[in-house]
Amino acid sequence: MALQFFNTLTRRKEEFYTIHPGEVRMYCCGPTVYDFAHIGNFRAYVFTDVLRRYLQYKGYKVTQILNVTDVDDRTIGGSQKQGIPLGEYTEKYKQAFFEDLSSLNIKPADVYPEATAHITDMEALVKSLMDKGHAYENKGSIYFRISSFPEYGKLSHMDISGLKAGARVAADEYEKEEVADFALWKGWDEKDGDVFWETEVGKGRPGWHIECSAMSMKYLGKHFDIHTGGVDLIFPHHENEIAQSQAATGEKFVNFWLHNEHLMVEGKRMGKRFGNYYTLRDLLNKGYNPIAIRYLLLATHHRQQLNFTFDGLEASKNALQRLYDFVDNLKIVKEGKNNPQVDEIISKTTQGFEDALDDDLNVSEALGVVFNLVKDINRLVEDKNISKADAEKVLNLMNGFDSVLGILKREELVLDEQISKLIERRSKAREDKDFKLADQIRKDLEAKGIILEDTPQGIKWKRKM
Ligand SMILES: [Zn+2]
Numbered sequence: 001m002a003l004q005f006f007n008t009l010t011r012r013k014e015e016f017y018t019i020h021p022g023e024v025r026m027y028c029c030g031p032t033v034y035d036f037a038h039i040g041n042f043r044a045y046v047f048t049d050v051l052r053r054y055l056q057y058k059g060y061k062v063t064q065i066l067n068v069t070d071v072d073d074r075t076i077g078g079s080q081k082q083g084i085p086l087g088e089y090t091e092k093y094k095q096a097f098f099e100d101l102s103s104l105n106i107k108p109a110d111v112y113p114e115a116t117a118h119i120t121d122m123e124a125l126v127k128s129l130m131d132k133g134h135a136y137e138n139k140g141s142i143y144f145r146i147s148s149f150p151e152y153g154k155l156s157h158m159d160i161s162g163l164k165a166g167a168r169v170a171a172d173e174y175e176k177e178e179v180a181d182f183a184l185w186k187g188w189d190e191k192d193g194d195v196f197w198e199t200e201v202g203k204g205r206p207g208w209h210i211e212c213s214a215m216s217m218k219y220l221g222k223h224f225d226i227h228t229g230g231v232d233l234i235f236p237h238h239e240n241e242i243a244q245s246q247a248a249t250g251e252k253f254v255n256f257w258l259h260n261e262h263l264m265v266e267g268k269r270m271g272k273r274f275g276n277y278y279t280l281r282d283l284l285n286k287g288y289n290p291i292a293i294r295y296l297l298l299a300t301h302h303r304q305q306l307n308f309t310f311d312g313l314e315a316s317k318n319a320l321q322r323l324y325d326f327v328d329n330l331k332i333v334k335e336g337k338n339n340p341q342v343d344e345i346i347s348k349t350t351q352g353f354e355d356a357l358d359d360d361l362n363v364s365e366a367l368g369v370v371f372n373l374v375k376d377i378n379r380l381v382e383d384k385n386i387s388k389a390d391a392e393k394v395l396n397l398m399n400g401f402d403s404v405l406g407i408l409k410r411e412e413l414v415l416d417e418q419i420s421k422l423i424e425r426r427s428k429a430r431e432d433k434d435f436k437l438a439d440q441i442r443k444d445l446e447a448k449g450i451i452l453e454d455t456p457q458g459i460k461w462k463r464k465m
Helices: 039-057 073-082 086-103 119-131 208-220 231-249 280-285 290-299 310-331 340-358 363-382 388-405 417-431 435-447
Strands: 004-007 012-015 023-028 061-066 135-138 141-144 181-187 197-199 202-206 224-230 254-260 263-265 306-308 450-455 458-463
Touching (some): 039 061, 039 254, 119 181, 119 202, 141 202, 181 208, 208 224, 231 254, 310 458, 340 363, 363 388, 417 435, 417 450, 417 458, 435 450
Parallel strands (some): 263 306
Antiparallel strands (some): 135 141
């Protein structure tokens, strides 16, 4: 099967192709750094991370850009409330965001452009839209003229025939019913205080939408391969990005628009006023493992709503534990006869894993394939019907899968010599019926985070999560 993605623009699955051979250029709408990001935000970043990792697994060279919105109504409001400069205010949340990305084992993007560092690029884009008749000035602000761009509404599949000519909206976020000429550049007014730039398009600051058009095209070119984001960004943000970019360049902006669905919490919309609003930090402070959170965020297909529950988080933790146990026990498989069945299982599993991800990045199905592998191989391990060389092949396979999933990362795994000696001494103590010593060693190991299980097949061990 060839790699295909569901494209919001055409509303169907399309075979993936790239503009430059072997190379993918992708842009993801990043955070507005006015607060700590919540788990719904991180669903989008985990999705785009798995997408990028799979493209790399397939051999593409990937350039990924994730922007940081550090000037808008909310950041300005927040900094004024605290009485500190805008840059100082946003810096704190920006650093927190990068820490959170790293907790979730999200690979760093190639560039994290900040809006305030790209004002001249935005100014140039606004100027070119004015020169081409797609934008006009009104009371110091500059608006995009929607009627000048007949393709407006194509992404969100919106009928704009009833659009009132000359109606304008200044806010960055608005509903479909309020569609109107939107602000590219916001003329300075008193409530913005000392936040403004003196530019050729006037004194003021950029609108949110123009930020992403200017920064994506600066780093990826006028026409690039993939743009991602949450479904809430389809309108107006992405619709406006297309209008601004294509009106300015006369070229197609993006080939593939990939959107992830909303995250619900315990079946309800997440909101501060509903008491079910969680930042990543809230969950880490409750003692949850960040990789279990990553697992939960990626395990549901991105085009389905994800219902985040604490039971689900517990289940994710258990699923991860099964994978960790699997890997740990493969590492201690003893020398033995090679089993040709292992090669068959590996080839079947590889095919299944790739087929699932080729089909619009179906991660939940790919995980199902991985757990079938665990079941099949565990049976061989229990029957002592697998060699050390076989086990190494399976471990390699798991590492390859994990280059996409990013869930096997944890504390140093090697069973160091001291611990393996203790395990041996305990076995000996049990043989000698010195149960007191055996018990003491078990406790010592537990203190080191190692849990032993006596099974009919011998001793198994695992690390506490
Ligand atoms: Zn954006």
